[in-house]
Amino acid sequence: MPRRLFLIPALAAPLMLAACGSAAPDPRGVDRQETLLSVSATGEAETRPDQAFFQVGVENFGQTGEAASAANREDIAALLAALKAAGVAEKDIQTRAVNIQRIEWGDRKGQYQASNIVAVTVRDIAKADAAVAAATGAGANVMSGPDLRMTDPEAAANSAYAAAYNNARKRAEAYAEAAGMEISRVLYIRDAGGMQGNRYIPGAVPPPPPMMPQSVMVEERAMDAGGVIQPGQTTSTVSVQVDFALRAK
Incomplete structure (x- = not known):
């Protein structure tokens, strides 16, 4: 029996030393x-x-909200027709803002202002300048861009x-x-x-x-190189x- 008691720690010692010697893995x-x-x-x-994105629209004024809105509807219809005739697909024209408000300051105080802005994506950048020219030729008087994309x-x-x-x-x-x-x-x-x-x-x-x-x-927009994008x-x-x-x- 005593021999058996002394054998137990002798067997356990190598196991304890092995455990102490193994380093924890680096995270x-x-x-x-x-x-x-x-x-x-x-x-x-x-x-x-290879693509161009711009926003374009028309802004109209009238003595009444109805007059300004009617003029705006007529002008935006002409603008949309011109864009489509220039090769811009209908799915690439999206309305972004339609606004009408009474002006309370400046020379037009008391009149109404109506505006309609659309976002246009031209998927062939070679046709972007023609699309801009078509929009301005149709009466667009507000524009931002272009944003050139891939x-x-x-x-x-x-x-x-x-x-x-x-x-x-x-x-x-x-x-x-x-x-x-x-x-x-x-x-x-x-x-x-x-x-x-x-x-x-x-x-x-x-x-x-x-x-x-x-x-x-x-x-008021200054177009470089004759307006070519x-x-x-x-x-x-x-x-x-x-x-x-x-x-x-």
């Missing part, structure tokens, strides 16, 4: 022989917009993310080389969002304040954070 996924390196990088991609904005953003990751990888390789180490694996990738032109690309950081549209009277290039800029595990060479 970041780094092994004991590795070093964590966290890198932030940005990437860009340029894409030519049919597939995600493709441009993905190209920028690929560039951002490649930049992060190159930076990590430079750090590793300086430390006499090499990259063993990627532990974590975080999308930090970015911008595509004036539009925010969702990510892990809060978006900037929204930009307010600028509406101007067409008569120039699509140019839209730059997508994004950021990523990548955690790498480094090991000794």
Whole structure:
């Protein structure tokens, strides 16, 4: 019986030592022989917009609300017909605002103001200038835009993310080389969002304040290059954070 009693702690001791010697796993996924390196990088991609979006409408005045509204209905009907004749599909014209109000100040005090604004999407950017010309020729006197867009904005953003990751990888390789180490694996990738032109690309950081549209009277609008809309290039800029595990060479 005494021998049996002494054998119990002898068997238990190796188990206790093994438990004390095992390290808890690192929640970041780094092994004991590795070093964590966290890198932030940005990437860009340029894409030519292929769509144009603008808002256009008519504003009328009258001695009564009924007179202003009647004139506005007639003018907006002519505007819509002109847009459709210029090749804008009906599904790409959407009413945004219909307003009527009594004016209580200025030279028109006591009159009524009626307005109707529509949003127009031109899916072939080469036809955008013709659509604007058709609208103004039909009597449009209020306009904002254009906002130049891409049919597939995600493709441009993905190209920028690929560039951002490649930049992060190159930076990590430079750090590793300086430390006499090499990259063993990627532990974590975080999308930090970015911008595509004036539009925010969702990510892990809060978006900037929204930009307010600028509406101007067409008569006062200065059109560059004779009124021709120039699509140019839209730059997508994004950021990523990548955690790498480094090991000794």
